[in-house]
Amino acid sequence: xxxIIFGPPGAGKGTLAQELQSRLGVPHLDMGGLLREEIERGSxxxxxVSFYISQGxxxxxxxxxxxxxxxxxxxxxxxxxxxPRTTAQAEMLERVSPPDIVLNxxxxxxxxxxxxxARRLCRNCGAIYNLVSLPPAREGVxxxxxxxxxxxxxxxxxxxxxxxxxxxEQTEPVLQYYRKKGVVREVEGAESKEETLNRALKxxxx
Numbered sequence: 001x002x003x004i005i006f007g008p009p010g011a012g013k014g015t016l017a018q019e020l021q022s023r024l025g026v027p028h029l030d031m032g033g034l035l036r037e038e039i040e041r042g043s044x045x046x047x048x049v050s051f052y053i054s055q056g057x058x059x060x061x062x063x064x065x066x067x068x069x070x071x072x073x074x075x076x077x078x079x080x081x082x083x084p085r086t087t088a089q090a091e092m093l094e095r096v097s098p099p100d101i102v103l104n105x106x107x108x109x110x111x112x113x114x115x116x117x118a119r120r121l122c123r124n125c126g127a128i129y130n131l132v133s134l135p136p137a138r139e140g141v142x143x144x145x146x147x148x149x150x151x152x153x154x155x156x157x158x159x160x161x162x163x164x165x166x167x168x169e170q171t172e173p174v175l176q177y178y179r180k181k182g183v184v185r186e187v188e189g190a191e192s193k194e195e196t197l198n199r200a201l202k203x204x205x206x
Contacts, residue, residue, distance in 0.1 A: 001026050002097060003204075004080045006175065007105030008167045009160070010112040012189055012196060016105065017081040019197045023206065027075045031082030034067050035059070053154055056162030058170060072097050085171045090178070102178045103200055105187040109164055109202045116160045120149040 001024055005013040014030055021028040025075045038046035045067060049059040058064075068083055080099070086088040093099070118131040124147030129136050136142060140149050154163065178184045185203040 001079075001101075002073065002099045003078070004084075004099045004102045004178075005105065006102050006178075006188075007107065008112055008171075009163045010116040011107040012193065013081045013097045013105060015198055016103070016187075016196055017079045017192050019193065020079055020200065021124050023197075023201065024077075024079070026077040026079050027081045028081065029068065029071050029083075031080065034071065035064070045142070055147075055158045056154065057166060058085055061086055061092065061103040065089060065092045068093075069096065080129060084174055085167075087173050087177050099178075099183060101204065102175075102184045103203065104175060104184055104186050106188050108185055111189075112164065113157065113160050116155050117151075117157050119155050120151055122147040122149055124148075157170075199201070 003020065003024075005017045006018075007013050014032075017028045017030065020026070035046070035049045039050045040046070045063045048063055052059045055097070064085075068080075072078065078097070080093075082131065084093055114132065115130065118133075120129045120131065120136070122129075122142035122145065125142065125145045127142050127144045127147075128134075129142075129149060136149060141147075142145070142149055153159065175184060187196065187200050187203060190199065
């Protein structure tokens with residue numbers, strides 16, 4: 001199966017993709033994670049992506065797709081999270097490996113802002129916390145390894161709102177592209193990840 005999880009930043013695409021990966025046995029390709037790997041490696045693509053992220057903008061299509069293309073050739077199916085974000089990217093994917101279904105997660109903007117600005121990550125082990133729904137036992141300290149917790153640059157309120165603006169302006173047209181192909185399924189995001197998963201599985205006929 002070739003599946004795209006669609007929706008604005010913070011809608012829960014990554015969580016749903018991981019759950020579906022377990023159920024379907026199809027690799028989850030997290031575009032954000034793949035790009036962060038490039039940033040950590042200090043590659044030319046990584047440096048370029050880092051600059052655009054710091055501005056709350058999208059990296060150029062060609063560079064982003066080149067990172068993904070290498071992974072697409074390693075598996076027959078995929079669950080894509082965070083790609084495509086522009087119609088041009090969708091057309092690139094269509095030529096190489098078009099999706100069977102696009103699941104669009106629907107979550108109100110204010111819920112997303114509250115969720116993302118409360119997110120904290122551990123510098124050592126990468127554990128993810130949320131100051132509202134999943135706080136650490138000790139403020140600023142990871143429960144798992146004792147590492148320092150930090151807020152990602154792109155989780156600051158002004159950057160989150162800019163990311164959502166960019167999403168509406170540049171990325172939502174991709175839904176129209178896929179709607180014309182008849183492959184979009186709308187998933188109402190729930191507070192419970194289990195309920196969101198159940199809604200997605202029902203739409204997939206599973």
